Amino acid sequence: MNIKINNKIYEAKENETVLDVCKREGIRIPTLCGFEGLPREGVCRLCLVEMGGRLMTSCTAKVSEGLEVITENEKIEKARRINLELLWADHAGKCATCKKNQMCELQNLALEYKIENFHFIPRKGEITGAEELDLIKDNWSRVVVENENPCISRNSELCIECRRCINVCPEKKFGFNYRGNSVVVGTPYEKVLDCSFCGKCAEACPTGALTDQNDYVKIVDDLDNLEKFSVAVLDLGIEEKILKVIGKISPEKDLNKLLINLGFEKIVKLGKENLKIEFVKNIKDEYSRTKKINQQDIVIFFISSRIYEKAKKDKNLDYVLSEREVARLVRDKEKIKEGKIKM
Amino acid sequence: MKDIKIITEHWGKINPLKIEEYINFGGYGALEKFVLKMNPEKAIEEIQKSGLCGRGGAGFPTGDKLEMVAKNTSETKYFICNLEESEPGTYKDRLIVDNNPHILLEGIIISALSIGAKKAFIYINGNYEKQKEILEKALAQSREKKYWGENILGSAFRLEIEIYSGAGAYICGEETALINSVEGNRGEPKLRPPFPTEVGLFGSPTVVDNAETIANIPWIILNGGKKYSAIGSKNSPGTKIFLLNGAVEKPGTYEAPTGITVKKLIDEYAGGIKKGKEFWFAQIGGACGKLLLEKELKVKMEFGKECECPLGSGSILVVDKSVNIHDLLISWTDFFRRESCGKCVPCREGTFRLWEIAKRFRDGKISDRDKKAIEDILWTLDNTTFCPLGKFAGTAFRDAIAKNILTF
Numbered sequence: 001m002n003i004k005i006n007n008k009i010y011e012a013k014e015n016e017t018v019l020d021v022c023k024r025e026g027i028r029i030p031t032l033c034g035f036e037g038l039p040r041e042g043v044c045r046l047c048l049v050e051m052g053g054r055l056m057t058s059c060t061a062k063v064s065e066g067l068e069v070i071t072e073n074e075k076i077e078k079a080r081r082i083n084l085e086l087l088w089a090d091h092a093g094k095c096a097t098c099k100k101n102q103m104c105e106l107q108n109l110a111l112e113y114k115i116e117n118f119h120f121i122p123r124k125g126e127i128t129g130a131e132e133l134d135l136i137k138d139n140w141s142r143v144v145v146e147n148e149n150p151c152i153s154r155n156s157e158l159c160i161e162c163r164r165c166i167n168v169c170p171e172k173k174f175g176f177n178y179r180g181n182s183v184v185v186g187t188p189y190e191k192v193l194d195c196s197f198c199g200k201c202a203e204a205c206p207t208g209a210l211t212d213q214n215d216y217v218k219i220v221d222d223l224d225n226l227e228k229f230s231v232a233v234l235d236l237g238i239e240e241k242i243l244k245v246i247g248k249i250s251p252e253k254d255l256n257k258l259l260i261n262l263g264f265e266k267i268v269k270l271g272k273e274n275l276k277i278e279f280v281k282n283i284k285d286e287y288s289r290t291k292k293i294n295q296q297d298i299v300i301f302f303i304s305s306r307i308y309e310k311a312k313k314d315k316n317l318d319y320v321l322s323e324r325e326v327a328r329l330v331r332d333k334e335k336i337k338e339g340k341i342k343m
Numbered sequence: 344m345k346d347i348k349i350i351t352e353h354w355g356k357i358n359p360l361k362i363e364e365y366i367n368f369g370g371y372g373a374l375e376k377f378v379l380k381m382n383p384e385k386a387i388e389e390i391q392k393s394g395l396c397g398r399g400g401a402g403f404p405t406g407d408k409l410e411m412v413a414k415n416t417s418e419t420k421y422f423i424c425n426l427e428e429s430e431p432g433t434y435k436d437r438l439i440v441d442n443n444p445h446i447l448l449e450g451i452i453i454s455a456l457s458i459g460a461k462k463a464f465i466y467i468n469g470n471y472e473k474q475k476e477i478l479e480k481a482l483a484q485s486r487e488k489k490y491w492g493e494n495i496l497g498s499a500f501r502l503e504i505e506i507y508s509g510a511g512a513y514i515c516g517e518e519t520a521l522i523n524s525v526e527g528n529r530g531e532p533k534l535r536p537p538f539p540t541e542v543g544l545f546g547s548p549t550v551v552d553n554a555e556t557i558a559n560i561p562w563i564i565l566n567g568g569k570k571y572s573a574i575g576s577k578n579s580p581g582t583k584i585f586l587l588n589g590a591v592e593k594p595g596t597y598e599a600p601t602g603i604t605v606k607k608l609i610d611e612y613a614g615g616i617k618k619g620k621e622f623w624f625a626q627i628g629g630a631c632g633k634l635l636l637e638k639e640l641k642v643k644m645e646f647g648k649e650c651e652c653p654l655g656s657g658s659i660l661v662v663d664k665s666v667n668i669h670d671l672l673i674s675w676t677d678f679f680r681r682e683s684c685g686k687c688v689p690c691r692e693g694t695f696r697l698w699e700i701a702k703r704f705r706d707g708k709i710s711d712r713d714k715k716a717i718e719d720i721l722w723t724l725d726n727t728t729f730c731p732l733g734k735f736a737g738t739a740f741r742d743a744i745a746k747n748i749l750t751f
Contacts, residue, residue, distance in 0.1 A: 042534060043687045045727045055726050060534055075726075082723040086692035119712045120696045120720070126708045127699075161685065176529055176685060179512070181695035183685030 003067040018058040018069055019047055027071055030080060030109050032087075033162040034059050035204050041163055045083045046109070048076055055079055081113050089120040090181070091207070092157035098208045099153075102249050102331055103324075105206035106160060142177075142184045150311040151197040151213050156184050159209035165201035174201065185209075197308035199322060212307060212322050219319055220329070222299050223263035229293050232264040233280050235304030236272065238323060242303070245327040250334055262329050264301070281316040347574055349562045349582050350555065351598040354442040359477060362484040365445040371490055373561035374449050378496045381564070383457040387413055390457075390560065392568030394580040399425060399516070399553035400628065400655045402579060402646025411540040412458045412548045421549040422455035422463040424557055425521060429468055429513040430629030431678060432658040435584040436554040438596055440474040444481035448504075450557035452491050453564060456500050458550055463504045466521050469511035478506055513682035514732055518551040520684070531684040532730035555584060555657075576602025579646035583654070587613040589661035590620040601654075606640040609661060620663035624748055628655020630678045631735030634742040668749055669705035672740065676701040679736040689723040690733030696720055697740060709751060717744070 003012045005027060012021045017040065022029050032044035042060040049058040050070040058069070070076070088110060095101050144156040161183055166174045173195045177184045187193055202210045222228050239255050252258050259267055268283060280302060288295045302309060302317045303326060310320045321329075357364035365371070377386055391406030412420055424447070428436045439447055455463040467475050482504060486492050491502045512530050514520045519533035522544050543549025559581060563571050572580045585597050585608055592614030599612060605625055609615065616622050625635045627644075632655050635642065642651040662671070676698040685691045697720055703709050721737040728734055743749040 041686075042729060045688050045723075045729070048727060079723060079727050082719045083688045083727060086696065086720075086723070087688055089696065090692050119716045120692075122699055122703065123712075126703055126710075161688075161691065176531075179685045180680055180683040181685070181691055183691060 001063065001065045003063050003065075003069065005069045006071055012063040016063050018049060018051075018056075018061045018063060018067075021063060022058060022071060029058055029071055030112065031059060032105060032109070032160065032206055033164065035164045035168065038164060038167045038204075041167070044087075044160075044162055046080050048079050050076055077113075081115065084109055084113055085115055085118065086120060087160050088115055089118055091160060098158070099211045099328055100158075100208035103245065103327060104208060107207075142182050144184055144186050144190060146192060147213060149193040149197075149213070150313070151199065151307045152193055152202055153211045153213040154186075154193065155209055155211075156186065157209075158207045159185050160207055161185060162206060164204040164206065165210055168200045168204045169195075170198065170200070171195050197311050199305060199307040202307070202322070202324065203305075212325050213310070214319070214321070214325055216328075219301075219321070219325075220332075222318075223329070227297060229266070229287065229291070229298045230264045231266045231268060231283060231287070231298060231300050232259050233283065233300060233302045233304075234267065234269045235302070235306065236270050238303055238305060241305060241323040242326050245323050246330055249327065249331045258330055259326075262326075262333055281314075284316060347582055347600060348598050349574075350439060350446065350558045350584060351442070351596070353446065354438075357443065359441065359443055359445075360480055362445060362481065362488060365443065366488075369565075370445055370561075371449055371485075371488070373564035374452055374490060375496060377453050377456070377564055378498050378500060383413060383459065386453060386457045386564060389568040390563055393559075393563045393571035394568075394578075395556065395559055395563060395571065396579045396581075396646050397553055398555035398559075398583065398657070400653070402654070405552060405556055408540060408550055408552070409454060409458050412460075412550050415541070415548040417548050419462075419545075419547040420458055420460040421544040421547055422451065422458060422460040423518075423521065423525070423544065423549060423551045424451050424463065424465045424554055425516060425518070425551050426465055426467040426471070426474075426554045427509050427512075427516045427521060428554075428656065429470075429511065429516060429682075430631070430656045430658065431674075432588050432660050433586060433629050433656040435586060435596060435657060437471060437474055438584075439554055439558055440471070440477055444477050445485065446558050446561055447554055448478075448481055448485055448490070450560035451504065452495070452502060453560050454550065454552060454557060455502050455504075456495070460550075461502060463502060464525060464544075465504065465506045466515070466525060467506060467508050469509045475506060475508060482506070512684075513678075514684045514730075517730055517732065520730075521551060522549065529684075531686045532732075575600035576643060576645040578649065583644065583657050585612070585644070586656075586658040587661065588658065589625075590617040590622070590663035591615065591661050592617055601645045602643045604641050604643055605635060605659060608644070608659060609640070613661075616661065617663070620665065623662045623664045623666065624746070626660040626662065626739065627652055627658075629658050630675050631655065631732075631738050632658070632660075633738055634746055634748060636746055636748075668743065669701070672701040672704060672743065672749065673698070675739050679732070683732065683736070687729035687733065689720075690728045690730075690736065693720040693724050693733070694736050697737065701740075704749070714751060 001012055002009050010021055010025055019029060029047050031047045033041050040059040042057040047058045048055045146154040173187055174185055177186050202212055223230055284295055284298050287293055287298050299318045302320045305322055307322050353368055387406055387409050395405045396402045426436050451463050489496055491504055493501045507525050509515045509524055515524045515530040517532050518539050520530045522539055524530040525544055539549045539551055575581050579601050581601055582598050583601050585599055588594050591609055597612040622637055626632045633652050644654050646654055679694040680698040683690045683694045700713050721741050724733050724737040
């Protein structure tokens with residue numbers, strides 16, 4: 001069937017949504033709640049388009065013969081901006097120190113839509129005394145910051161309730177708690193997250209609400225320490241993933257160069273024949289024999305999407321880094337190198 | 344016309360806990376007529392002829408809704424009575440159960456059988472504990488009399504009725520959220536289409552009707568749709584329970600034909616404005632209702648797309664000039680902030696910011712920035728929310744500013 005988008009005719013298939021067609025044809029529509037392969041919920045209200053004079057979410061609107069869609073006009077821009085600003089007003093954004101800085105979808109959208117006024121947030125002096133206490137109670141009492149599980153760091157202050165993690169989790173560990181503005185995405189009865197730690201939620205999260213748990217300072221120290229021999233063990237297929245994440249912050253395409261820049265002395269790739277973790281365990285022995293380095297001074301960084309390896313606390317794997325953590329290291333290195341941050 | 348009573352006919356005359364007293368008044372006569380002399384098609388035809396439309400606020404034609412599901416060939420179908428009323432100032436369904444639960448049950452049984460449902464639910468507000476007890480007793484009595492269960496009145500009809508208690512969430516009055524709640528999910532609206540009449544409870548076609556709508560059904564079956572359609576306004580015939588609250592002489596519930604003006608309701612039914620008080624404005628239909636100034640009181644109370652003022656749940660709050668508008672504003676916005684389910688961005692964040700601004704209004708700390716913020720939030724609530732709750736959350740606020748009730 002044919003549909004009209006911005007007065008141009010495009011071909012569409014049965015059961016497709018307007019967003020599907022736009023994505024295929026390269027027409028830019030911002031989305032936050034939508035994520036590859038997940039059910040379309042239509043909750044972020046950013047992918048609004050105009051159909052028949054009404055604003056509709058393109059992610060849920062099915063195509064039909066002769067449909068006319070406008071994706072860009074003043075009204076749509078206004079709606080997207082207001083909804084983005086409302087999200088920002090509730091987002092405790094301390095962007096500079098956020099793990100997801102420059103890789104955050106909310107931040108990127110705010111840049112795209114030039115959000116600079118925060119006229120929804122009360123200013124100093126506008127709320128006082130008991131009222132302020134009320135507000136604190138109402139607004140922040142239900143913030144969940146949980147770092148007790150071994151793999152996923154959760155901070156609901158940064159959460160924008162897009163529901164990606166709820167939908168992506170194969171074990172259905174997350175859900176909505178409370179209602180209205182007090183809504184918190186969390187586990188039942190706010191228990192510590194206990195799952196198989198596949199890491200899909202951290203991959204799907206558009207902001208810094210769900211991130212990888214790690215000891216960042218120690219990792220950077222070990223990488224920078226000249227006495228330590230840092231070995232990066234790349235899991236099968238991780239290269240593409242890393243480059244995909246890094247693509248947002250650095251034009252560099254040579255992964256080896258990037259890793260050596262980060263301070264890795266040696267890069268080992270797991271192939272199809274030596275996929276097993278057991279192979280990694282031999283690395284320490286091998287290097288201490290051939291390179292005459294103390295076993296304690298060899299640091300193994302297992303770079304993999306399999307973040308559940310962290311939970312196993314294997315002595316031979318000093319650190320398990322996901323592609324997102326590598327991207328974070330690259331991001332910070334770039335900043336220091338360019339002199340954006342003076343040491 | 345003032346004497347026409349359909350729903351409140353038996354109020355005060357019968358003991359609601361005794362089925363015999365209702366039967367003595369001709370109760371369950373409509374069910375007998377339906378089972379013995381009619382068939383489902385004929386019953387739906389009568390309801391369509393009557394022009395009865397949903398009393399929950401939306402005003403969708405009830406007969407059409409029943410027909411849609413009746414025509415569906417699906418094996419399992421459900422009928423749900425929506426008794427989740429939590430609109431501030433609205434308590435009509437509660438009073439129906441308090442005074443005559445059997446008229447409701449009779450309506451539920453007829454409607455459920457007419458669409459071919461084998462199971463009906465009564466979704467009751469979690470706070471209505473006493474009403475739940477009354478309904479449970481009424482259900483036990485009517486089952487004993489074979490009005491529901493296997494072989495109703497000796498016929499081949501069968502129906503199970505179950506009471507499902509919600510947790511007192513306003514959003515669960517919205518039919519898709521209600522269905523979510525009965526299914527055991529979080530009470531939040533689902534995407535429409537598909538509409539519940541196609542894919543409803545547990546994926547089966549479902550009719551969700553307001554309790555007051557259902558209470559009209561027995562009268563229509565007994566007296567015919569034509570007679571019903573002659574009552575009240577042309578577009579939405581019948582009677583409606585109006586709840587008059589606030590600064591009137593005799594606050595309370597009054598059954599009146601639709602199409603009546605607000606002025607008439609206040610003056611003739613509720614005894615006029617309370618002595619010593621000065622009328623300011625009236626709010627029609629609960630916290631999400633429009634505001635009417637004195638000169639606008641001549642609007643007719645009816646449902647439908649062309650109506651001047653949406654009737655909503657039928658509650659009329661009369662506000663006099665001694666009321667502090669800022670307190671009222673906080674109460675409206677606080678209600679929607681609490682009752683928003685939190686699913687979509689404009690409603691979750693917007694209702695909360697409106698509440699904050701309402702408090703700044705009270706403290707006299709309103710700034711030019713807030714004016715812009717109010718404008719933006721009301722606009723996005725009106726245009727971009729997922730379900731009607733968000734759309735209506737700003738109605739009163741918008742009206743208060745537009746009609747100069749609230750001034751900066």
